[in-house]
Amino acid sequence: MKTENILLCAPTCTLKELNNLFIELTEKNCNQHCKQCYIDFPMNKKIKDFIHIDKIKEALEQTQSAPLNCIYLTGAEPMTHPDFNSILRLCLKRTNVCICTNGSFINEKKARFLKKVENESKYSILFQLPMNHFNELKNDEVRSRGSFRQVIHAIKNLNKYDFYIILCITNYYKEPKKQMLTEFLKVLENTGIHMEQDNIKINEFWQKSNTQEDLQEIKGSxxxxxSRILTSKGIYTCPFLANDYRGRMGSDFSNYSKRIPLETNFCMTCIKNKEQMFAINKNLFKD
Ligand code: SF4
Known part of the structure; x- marks a missing residue:
């Protein structure tokens, strides 16, 4: 038996404090079919698997003493949830809310409405929008046809109402990050969108399949x-491991595990990435 590829003792990660609460509003409901989605099952807009708002209320009560910087509404596509507006208002009573969306629901009217909702709260609404490449064809090849223009359209509508946007680039083609950043800023500028470097986050492309690599030393964050993620099935470590038995931390926030062995291929991607893949830089929330 070969032993060199067996992880005898995987490193572990312990939750320091809960600053980022991810809430999966739906596991499978999405109006797009991106080829590179890290969620394994086929997306379908007919699946009605939405989390119940009472489960979110319960989680907010149980995490009352946690110093949350931000609640992230995720999915599949979170804006397909029929109670999306009520959930957004509920979360905004507690802290800032980041909507992680494919952008397809953000027209001018929706952006105006969301600004109205934000103005009712002392906290902010932020957006994370996904892209893969600054070249429209290469981008749509791994996402879905029309998704590049859809995101550009959403950014323009959100900019009009002065929302903070983070463009999350998954480096599918494994190109040099610095070059990607420069090209993205150029392309956006040519479409009339001015963004700062801080608004663009470039992540490593995740490893789903088995790999022979050893886990490297953990240098980043x-x-x-x-963070933890709440789904309709319970509490999990992170969006990568949502609904995956390897990331299960408990059934609710009254009693959940704080420690996780870093033994999945997703963990390897996080370690290589050297900075958090999902959460927004916490410095952004300092006044
Ligand atoms: S996938 Fe990343 S964030 Fe999730 S448990 Fe592994 S290292 Fe942590």
């Missing part, structure tokens, strides 16, 4: 140090 991992999402599981400061």
């Amino acid at each position: 991992l999402d599981c140090e400061n």
